[in-house]
């Protein structure tokens with residue numbers, strides 16, 4: 001896997017060119033205005049990116065999750081808002097329906113989601129807590145007359161309020177187990193359902209061209225058949241979804257880390273100080289060497305996690321390691337790249353300032369760095385001491 005097959009390499013190259021030729025020229029302006037990149041998303045849909053790991057019978061490309069990761073990495077080399085839009089739509093929106101949905105749910109939602117004409121979202125986090133699930137979960141769904149009645153609030157949900165958002169998977173407490181623990185299930189809520197309110201976009205530090213909203217549910221009723229898979233399986237469903245998602249976020253982080261190297265390599269040849277291009281100075285060279293080391297080692301970590309995942313082997317520890325290492329690499333590289341650019345690093349005219357703003361969330365979303373360490377420690381058998 002460390003050497004890409006011809007097929008993977010062809011995909012990587014196609015997305016690399018798309019990012020450079022289509023995304024790079026326009027994304028800076030969209031980002032500054034906080035506008036969702038509809039035209040870019042439409043073209044990504046036409047390229048099949050939203051259907052990469054989804055079988056052809058559901059309108060997908062019949063590829064695998066690693067193919068998705070390669071696409072995320074190449075997009076994030078240029079822009080993370082576009083990359084996270086794809087990540088959330090596929091990994092959090094479509095994949096749970098593919099993995100856990102009934103045949104009817106798959107047929108109903110997957111063809112549109114795989115085409116990118118419709119975006120899906122996944123609502124787990126609540127205002128009261130994202131790391132501690134179910135401890136912080138308050139959203140409930142109760143059965144009444146053949147319908148689920150949902151009440152509660154979800155915070156920070158990606159892709160949940162665009163013009164083309166079609167469905168949100170909502171994790172909710174649907175009862176109590178015999179031991180009194182909350183029983184969690186996932187309910188599919190179509191956009192526009194009465195009682196489902198999407199608030200206006202958050203004002204964010206980064207990922208400014210992506211869509212993030214708070215959602216509220218007030219006696220929101222959907223058919224009983226909108227239960228995703230089995231009742232009470234919601235916890236297991238999102239644990240699996242998040243394990244895969246961590247590999248995807250790792251790929252996105254590696255893309256950002258590599259994008260920093262790309263931008264610096266161009267700049268240090270052009271920018272001159274004290275009679276030389278700044279790349280002449282060893283202090284700058286060493287910074288860029290360290291950045292390349294971080295991007296490279298983080299890439300190996302996510303390739304390794306993806307390899308285990310595709311082989312059907314346990315990959316929880318490797319996914320957490322990949323996410324931790326690559327989000328650190330993204331943060332460190334964004335800081336160093338901004339430094340290499342000097343004052344221009346602080347200007348929106350160059351992408352590195354955007355990379356700097358986009359890097360921090362990578363240490364938070366889909367499990368904070370502390371949560372990754374908790375997962376790794378647990379896998380090392382330290383939880384029961």
Ligand SMILES: Cc1cc2nc3c(=O)[nH]c(=O)nc-3n(C[C@H](O)[C@H](O)[C@H](O)COP(=O)(O)OP(=O)(O)OC[C@H]3O[C@@H](n4cnc5c(N)ncnc54)[C@H](O)[C@@H]3O)c2cc1C
Nearest residue numbers: 122123124125129130131156157158364365366367368370
């Ligand atoms: C832009 C953006 C997009 C997002 N998209 C989605 C989405 O699409 N769907 C979704 O469901 N969620 C989404 N999230 C939510 C994200 O996954 C959570 O923000 C994240 O999991 C952290 O949860 P929290 O914000 O509630 O922080 P908290 O859980 O409140 O954590 C606060 C701090 O305490 C630390 N902490 C918590 N518990 C422990 C512990 N036991 N030991 C040590 N430290 C601890 C955390 O690491 C963190 O540093 C998104 C968030 C953002 C910002």
